[in-house]
Amino acid sequence: MAGRAAAVLSRRLGRGGGTVIAGHLVPRIAPWALRDVTRSLPNGSIVVSGTNGKTTTTRLLSHILNAAGMRPLHNRAGANMLSGLFTAVAQGTDWQARPRGDVGLFEVDEATVPRALQHIEPRMLLLHNIFRDQLDRYGEVHFVANLWRDTVRRLSSRSMVLVNADDPLVAGILAPGGDAAAASARHSSYGIDDPAVGTPTLPHAADARLCPICGAPLRYELVYYGHLGHYVCSRCDFTRPTPTVSATTVELLGDAGSNLTIATPEGVIRARLQLPGLYNVYNALAAVAVSSELGIRRDVIARGLETFTAAFGRLERIQVEDRTLFLALVKNPVGFTEVLRTVLAPPGRRTLLIAINDLFADGTDVSWLWDVEFERLQDRVNVVVCTGLRAEDMAVRLKYAGVEPDRIRVESHPRRSIEMALAAAEPAETVYVLPTYTAMLALRDILRQTGYVRGFWEE
């Protein structure tokens, strides 16, 4: 009955790009819909949370699950607050409230995890990473870690918790001796074990330098990016757990992706991942950890990794006449720095369009731009066009990073900013477009109107 109300609502309301609209109504009319529908899924539900990589990880997982013959019920448009989960369930059920799928796959906003798990008892809860993101929303990284700790403590032995071993904030949730570790849920972890892609020191923008257990400084033997790496507490016995699923060799291939060797309990997986950057290696590891735990065959997982292309707006190439736009979402210091590292991998100067908005979904505080390593752009810029509601802030940041002022342009109008960046590039050159979330939506909308990209709900 509940599901039927939900399904009717979904048909009336859940059309087009307004993916959250139905979800605002369904919790009131059918508050039990999310619980009932996810309970009836024969393969249970997988819940994925973390600051960076939620959408890419769940989309990659969905791709692998499909390849394995499963039918995921997935909030794939990335609406990851409670209303978005209700929408996904409303749209994923038939008129008799039967789910059109056999496994739930939900990306969930970090702070929404406790409320989501009041409705969904997960077969697996994947906690991916915690970075400073929209501090104006959540205050501090420890706030999210504490929320998750309380949530994990309440899980039963029917659930499994998968954590990123390389993030001390996340791994600390399951540290031996902690009350969350004593909870009944089973746990497992994933991480990178290839010193060749690490560095010995933490960057300026690292978000965690102190032990989550005792507060003493952490010592790093190896840093992959941000505060992710191999760490040990200088005082207590907190240390990085040995990952169950581990990338033993990572060969980065610039913006073309990476070659991976991944050790799992069932054996080794080798794959060429088309997504660039170390951050996507973590997304792949998370997807492999879940798939492997679900018992999916290694060759199916490998094929899934090899054939996957990026999630909407996160990363894509768009052909505009004789030039290519390379679009990558940026949303926090660590993520932006990793995107720059990837964009700058091959030598030479780049033409860029950086679009910074400060609306709620972007984070209303733009001070995070000062923690991005724009210094990497010194002597590497052909032209950089700054646009968005905070175009001027971006221009100032680049000037102080040491980018030559005569290569910096400010054009606050969205359409004109694209035209300016395209005009500054040579024929056949790639223009790197790096927008925050709402700026990405606006730029994509312009490109869609001009016929270069489809609406994301059509994908």
Add this chain to the structure above:
Amino acid sequence: MSSLALRLVHLYPDLMSVYGDRGNVLALVRRAQWRGIDATVSEVSVGDRFEPRDADLIFFGGGQDREQEAVSPDFLQGKGEAVREAVEEGTALLSVCGGYQLLGQSYTTVDGQQLPGAGLFDVRSVPGPKRHIGNVLIETMLDGQQRTLVGFENHSGRTYLGPDLQPLGRTVVGAGNNGQDGTEGAVYKGAIGCYLHGSLLPKNPWLADYLLSIALRHLTDEPVVLAPLDDRFENEAHQAVATRIRGLGGRVKSGAW
């Protein structure tokens, strides 16, 4: 001027530098360099020594609660006193949020523990019921002229000024020190405390130069006239924010976006 080397000290850069506060140090260094003045930055953290005469300019940023509590014992064991002495001797100082609170008479943690501060500013900080988060615009006469500053505040602490302490300015948009008396920040000699992240100095270049002038005077013992710079980008950024938030109570419009 090239034989001069301005000595900047960045206090606890590893632990007290959220919300892009390190952009302030970058702004000071660049604006010195663009004028042909060398500048060195010493990073001073837990366990390091700090002598009052080592610094022409001190920067002390904000941290998360956990980091601020980790820093507090180290700061009060000698460093706080040294910072006070330096300011008395003419060193310039900028402190933001947590750094500002630690330089006051006292601050109370979220769990109700009252900790002493260094006592440079006659202010007391206590936790408030809600976090003040948003764009800030203040008016100030700090350098004798009618000026504005733009920044971004994000604090649950409420800071109250003693009777004789001069605030940095009056809020036009935002909560400022405590959301009640219309003041923001504090000024004592060449030292400034405030809640303005953003980063503050790159978008308010006149304040960066004000601090640099005090620092150079400390270094050379002579009056300083700084050469003007091309601040087109900086002033545009300042104007864009100020115009957008004025009259909107700190909220922002999306316009063409």
